[in-house]
Amino acid sequence: MGNILEIQNLSFAYEDELILSNINFSVKSGEFVGIIGSNGAGKSTLLKLILGLISPMNGKVIISGEEVKNNKRLPKVGYVPQNAIASNDNFPATVEEIVKSNLYSQIGFMRFSKRKHIQKTINALQMVNMQDYAKRLIGNLSGGQQQRIMIARALVNEPELLILDEPTTGIDDKSIESLYSLLVRINLEFGITIIMVTHDINRIYGRVKKVVSIENKKIVDVSERKNKIVF
Numbered sequence: 001m002g003n004i005l006e007i008q009n010l011s012f013a014y015e016d017e018l019i020l021s022n023i024n025f026s027v028k029s030g031e032f033v034g035i036i037g038s039n040g041a042g043k044s045t046l047l048k049l050i051l052g053l054i055s056p057m058n059g060k061v062i063i064s065g066e067e068v069k070n071n072k073r074l075p076k077v078g079y080v081p082q083n084a085i086a087s088n089d090n091f092p093a094t095v096e097e098i099v100k101s102n103l104y105s106q107i108g109f110m111r112f113s114k115r116k117h118i119q120k121t122i123n124a125l126q127m128v129n130m131q132d133y134a135k136r137l138i139g140n141l142s143g144g145q146q147q148r149i150m151i152a153r154a155l156v157n158e159p160e161l162l163i164l165d166e167p168t169t170g171i172d173d174k175s176i177e178s179l180y181s182l183l184v185r186i187n188l189e190f191g192i193t194i195i196m197v198t199h200d201i202n203r204i205y206g207r208v209k210k211v212v213s214i215e216n217k218k219i220v221d222v223s224e225r226k227n228k229i230v231f
């Protein structure tokens with residue numbers, strides 16, 4: 001399998017504070033990769049560099065052979081940002097509207113027929129087992145259910161790479177287990193490559209293929225699992 005992501009000699013600073021220094025790693029198509037590290041280690045910054053939301057000081061990010069440039073659209077990439085669900089309390093939108101809105105923002109409203117929009121939205125909700133909740137208000141769902149909707153929202157554009165920043169924040173223990181099982185299923189069943197930042201070190205080792213650990217601005221460890229992952 002080829003590499004879907006390559007990070008080469010990547011360094012980044014906020015003003016004069018160096019956050020990441022000469023980071024190198026790659027992710028193969030179909031892998032499930034966890035990124036761990038202490039608070040402030042630079043994990044979210046690394047994701048923002050991968051997404052092209054900020055520009056590196058040195059080095060580059062390559063997705064499917066193409067260098068990521070600032071503000072360029074990345075149709076192959078879905079993103080679930082940190083605290084994605086926190087702003088949804090009392091938000092007057094249905095599940096269906098939240099998922100569909102990502103089609104408008106990323107692809108442009110006119111690109112597909114209305115029927116195609118609806119079908120893509122249904123498909124994304126089915127992938128996270130939330131198709132029965134399409135007409136419900138997002139604010140009426142539990143934290144775990146809301147996070148599934150945020151994942152469907154990221155999946156609606158049919159990405160090859162799904163990036164999640166601490167998706168289990170604010171979710172109860174039982175829902176965390178089922179969220180991880182869902183992500184493993186999305187990875188294995190649909191072949192979508194996943195990169196996930198997490199603090200959940202104990203749970204993550206049983207589930208992901210590769211764990212990249214960042215400390216003191218650098219990658220300090222990359223561990224790979226050889227045995228089969230079950231869900």
Ligand SMILES: Nc1ncnc2c1ncn2[C@@H]1O[C@H](COP(=O)(O)OP(=O)(O)OP(=O)(O)O)[C@@H](O)[C@H]1O
Nearest residue numbers: 014015019037038039040041042043044045046197
């Ligand atoms: N916009 C910004 N301007 C200046 N410094 C920032 C900015 N965003 C983050 N930082 C700093 O960069 C460092 C890395 O932050 P980042 O959010 O990437 O870490 P993290 O590993 O994701 O942390 P956490 O686990 O707490 O989410 C921290 O010291 C943080 O304070």
